[in-house]
Amino acid sequence: MQVKLVYFAWVRERVGRPDETAEVPAEVATVAELVRWLKSRGEEYAYAFENEGVVRAAIDHVHVQPDAALAGAREIAFFPPMTGG
């Protein structure tokens, strides 16, 4: 599955890029599995996701939990807890 990944704030800084297009293997089915797969790809991802419970995710502009399915996703975002307002 080809999907666009976008990163924000210190997750973006740690990964080293604001976005990328990834070819995700078919067996990677959930957000949590995607995080594990990314962490296996390089140190920058291992660093960005070192505390898995901290980084939040959204699929196609909607907040999701780690067990959310990736099926049909066009854009998956990873970011720290929000600090707007």
Add this chain to the structure above:
Amino acid sequence: MQVKLVYFAWVRERVGRPDETAEVPAEVATVAELVRWLKSRGEEYAYAFENEGVVRAAIDHVHVQPDAALAGAREIAFFPPMTGG
């Protein structure tokens, strides 16, 4: 005791004047006793205070309860429940 009485809203309309100076007998010691004394003075007062529990009072610009003492009061106000804001 000579005291200035002031009235507001429908209490003022029922009494028929915005204010007056009254010579209150010495035995009239509290707000509740002042109300009873006023009601004995004429129909307009009886009408204004027909539901004694409704009319509120203030002594020298401070809200008071019916049992408040009149001693030392310069200005006593009577008015309906407030509807500002």
Add this chain to the structure above:
Amino acid sequence: MSLTIHVQRESFDIADEIAALTAGRSDIGAVVTFTGLCRDEAGRLAALELEHYAGMAEAELRRVAEEARQRWSLQGLTIIHRFGMVAPGETIVLVATASVHRGAAFAAAEFLMDYLKTRAPFWKREHLADGRTGDWVEAAAHDDVAAARWRTI
């Protein structure tokens, strides 16, 4: 803390009041304003007339403000209450609070409105769209309930 209390016939400018509350300061994180407006009650009203007890109105607003200042950490507080004739859509009252964090600003503004409604000596009378002078507005029991909830805090 800056404290501004006005009882006035004239209208007021909310932006000016917020600007005055925050002017020259960079330690304020939150400003909450409440503006009360005259409604026409589905076309029934031409205006509301506000009678007030001059002298006590200012004193009572000052007491209510003082109580808010003691309960919450505020950097500024503004209360403006109009009297006289107010047309539908016009402002009647403004409460503005400034604080470091939003919780205090929200709570203090709500407290001020709840207290002011039941304690500030103002009385509204309706003026009807057909030209007649209407009745005095009756105090709402829910306003007493709203004010009472602060007593247990």
Add this chain to the structure above:
Amino acid sequence: MSLTIHVQRESFDIADEIAALTAGRSDIGAVVTFTGLCRDEAGRLAALELEHYAGMAEAELRRVAEEARQRWSLQGLTIIHRFGMVAPGETIVLVATASVHRGAAFAAAEFLMDYLKTRAPFWKREHLADGRTGDWVEAAAHDDVAAARWRTI
């Protein structure tokens, strides 16, 4: 109900937004505004930089607004959130609510701020007075607590 949501770099004028919220209406009794401002943290900060997720920010504010609209009877609702560099004393966020009565306007404004703080995709970074770029601001646990209290209502 009028609904205005803006995610923008530019500053905004609170009076203009209140005027837009109430323009041409005479059935609104209460307007509550919350303005969040950049603090300098006792001189430590030169600015806050706000990063945001364009597209999702607007969508999330719209979802939060929709939830407020379903919970309370509102006549109007405005949310403006800035991004980019914001200097101390400048505004970051505006929430404004209009309703017949003050209770709904206050509750909806507080709800919007609580939810927006924990759900809207914005991230603040400090820029220090000495010219260095500081850290990303950490999310406050009390913001999660504030947001959670609405879930049981």
